[in-house]
Amino acid sequence: MMYVSSLKLTNFRNFDQAEFAFDRAKTAIWADNARGKSNVLEGLYFLALAKSGRGARDRDVLKWGADYFVIEAHIEREDHSFSIRIAYDPRVGKKQAFLAEIPLSRLSDLIGAFNAVLFSPEDVDLVLREPVQRRRILDILVSQSSSSYLADLEGYQRVLAQRNRLLKDRSSALLSHPEQVEPWNEQLAELGGRIVSRRIEALHEIQPLLTEYYRSIAPTSEKMQASYRSPISMETRDRGQDILFEALTTRLPQEVKLRYTLTGPHRDNLIFTLDGKAVHQFASKGQLKTVLLSWKLAEATFLERQTGWRPVLLMDDVFSELDPKRAQAVLNMIPNFGQVVVTSARDPDLDFEAHGFRMLGL
Numbered sequence: 040m041m042y043v044s045s046l047k048l049t050n051f052r053n054f055d056q057a058e059f060a061f062d063r064a065k066t067a068i069w070a071d072n073a074r075g076k077s078n079v080l081e082g083l084y085f086l087a088l089a090k091s092g093r094g095a096r097d098r099d100v101l102k103w104g105a106d107y108f109v110i111e112a113h114i115e116r117e118d119h120s121f122s123i124r125i126a127y128d129p130r131v132g133k134k135q136a137f138l139a140e141i142p143l144s145r146l147s148d149l150i151g152a153f154n155a156v157l158f159s160p161e162d163v164d165l166v167l168r169e170p171v172q173r174r175r176i177l178d179i180l181v182s183q184s185s186s187s188y189l190a191d192l193e194g195y196q197r198v199l200a201q202r203n204r205l206l207k208d209r210s211s212a213l214l215s216h217p218e219q220v221e222p223w224n225e226q227l228a229e230l231g232g233r234i235v236s237r238r239i240e241a242l243h244e245i246q247p248l249l250t251e252y253y254r255s256i257a258p259t260s261e262k263m264q265a266s267y268r269s270p271i272s273m274e275t276r277d278r279g280q281d282i283l284f285e286a287l288t289t290r291l292p293q294e295v296k297l298r299y300t301l302t303g304p305h306r307d308n309l310i311f312t313l314d315g316k317a318v319h320q321f322a323s324k325g326q327l328k329t330v331l332l333s334w335k336l337a338e339a340t341f342l343e344r345q346t347g348w349r350p351v352l353l354m355d356d357v358f359s360e361l362d363p364k365r366a367q368a369v370l371n372m373i374p375n376f377g378q379v380v381v382t383s384a385r386d387p388d389l390d391f392e393a394h395g396f397r398m399l400g401l
């Protein structure tokens with residue numbers, strides 16, 4: 040198990056200076072609207088990704104009017120404890136991460152030091168309805184278990200942007216000399232093949248967990264599944280690079296016309312279904328929330344299996360909009376996870392203390 044024992048926020052969101060102590064037990068942050076509950080979870084999750092898990096830019100999380108922000112925390116693990124500090128100062132245009140007081144040369148070096156899973160209510164609509172957001176939650180899942188995945192993703196984005204620029208700038212030349220684009224095709228196929236096969240493997244691993252967790256929360260017999268739509272499949276993933284290279288070659292005339300790259304992990308889709316029907320098309324808000332929740336719980340179990348450490352589970356406003364049966368089922372599952380921090384506006388129906396939560400007011 041891995042847990043955060045203290046968090047100090049300086050000029051982060053609505054906090055000038057705030058310190059929070061946590062123990063390995065469950066914590067419920069319990070306060071009225073707009074007190075900063077979501078911001079505390081965002082600050083905790085920042086320690087895992089070195090950026091906002093809600094997709095906010097650094098200058099947006101900087102307290103309005105402040106010059107810099109600092110997030111500091113102590114992390115306890117069975118084998119040792121260490122500190123993480125992330126400091127951002129736009130005056131020097133820079134964000135710097137420190138691990139056990141040692142400055143890291145790249146922010147991505149922080150990933151993997153501290154693992155967390157964030158359930159954010161803003162994601163319920165966004166993530167489940169938009170393909171680009173569904174790819175993002177898949178990338179978040181794989182990134183924390185593999186630092187090479189993140190490096191591949193960044194490399195892929197860079198090469199993709201270059202290839203798309205070529206398609207725009209040299210469209211007619213490329214049609215008569217398609218070999219000019221080949222070096223980019225090779226790089227994209229290599230990076231893309233690795234990315235897609237990691238995604239497919241991760242999804243294969245969490246599939247049974249998704250189905251199981253959904254069934255535990257929803258008082259129905261619907262079966263939840265997630266499927267990855269791509270020219271590459273579980274069976275062909277060892278040949279992924281060749282499949283992508285082939286597609287990049289044969290679709291060039293069409294790409295020249297449209298001026299962007301049509302094949303690769305940036306075009307694949309992740310579809311969630313309930314009894315075979317796509318949730319982004321028909322599911323109710325409560326069903327969507329249950330789907331995302333099942334995904335996040337599965338992510339926590341996946342990360343524990345991949346890294347050997349139970350991640351910290353951060354659940355923002357998870358209980359609103361869930362009917363009492365579903366809320367109760369979630370509360371009953373929480374003991375199976377490690378450190379858990381939930382937030383809730385005052386909700387008299389939920390007795391967190393009876394479920395072993397320590398209450399933290401803001």
Ligand SMILES: Nc1ncnc2c1ncn2[C@@H]1O[C@H](COP(=O)(O)OP(=O)(O)O)[C@@H](O)[C@H]1O
Binds near residue numbers: 052054
């Ligand atoms: N960069 C920022 N600087 C100062 N205040 C901010 C910043 N970003 C958000 N806030 C404020 O934080 C408050 C919301 O905090 P939030 O964590 O969403 O509240 P809660 O989850 O408790 O409802 C709002 O009042 C908002 O105006």
Ligand SMILES: [Mg+2]
Binds near residue numbers: 077078355
């Ligand atoms: Mg909130």
